[in-house]
Amino acid sequence: MEKINDWFSVEKNNNNITIVFNDNPTGKDYNEYLIYYANLYAQKERITILFDCSNINYFPINYIYKIVVLMVKMEETHRNYLEKFTIKVTNPRIKTFINLVFDIRPPVVNYEIIY
Numbered sequence: 001m002e003k004i005n006d007w008f009s010v011e012k013n014n015n016n017i018t019i020v021f022n023d024n025p026t027g028k029d030y031n032e033y034l035i036y037y038a039n040l041y042a043q044k045e046r047i048t049i050l051f052d053c054s055n056i057n058y059f060p061i062n063y064i065y066k067i068v069v070l071m072v073k074m075e076e077t078h079r080n081y082l083e084k085f086t087i088k089v090t091n092p093r094i095k096t097f098i099n100l101v102f103d104i105r106p107p108v109v110n111y112e113i114i115y
Contacts, residue, residue: 001018001020004032004033005028005029005032005033006022006026006029007021007024007025007030007032007033008020008021008022008029008033008036009022010036015045015046015048015083016047016048016049016050017040017047017048017049017050018049018050018052019037019049019050020055021051021052021053021055021056022055022056023055023057023058024056024057024058025059025063030063030066034066034070037070038070038074041074041077041081044080045081046080046081046082046083047081047082047083048082048083048084048085048086049082049085049086050085050086050087050088051085051086051087051088052088053087053089053090053091053094053098054088054090054091056089056091056094057091057094058093059097061097064097064100064101064104068101071101071105071107072105075108078107078108078109079109083109083110084109084110084111084112085107085109085110085112086111086112086114087111087112087113089113089114089115090115095113095115098113
């Protein structure tokens, strides 16, 4: 597992990627994550991602906009290169947050939420 910043770490196993998030993101850490995430697709290969959100206890509501913008910008990339994704979540507030994001902008590929 490679620590990228204080908020998230990444493990790559061929085309299977696991992103493990820590407690609460700072603005700087969150912005670094958005850039890192977009760059995962630079190889133009199909990937599968597990987002492990089980350590997140709080997520600022104003980050919804940034997530939705990213999803809109990357829609075609996701269709072409994201096989599927899974979100592991344990906090009911974080699950509600994820559901809200997906209500605003539904994902364009198969996904699963493990709660």
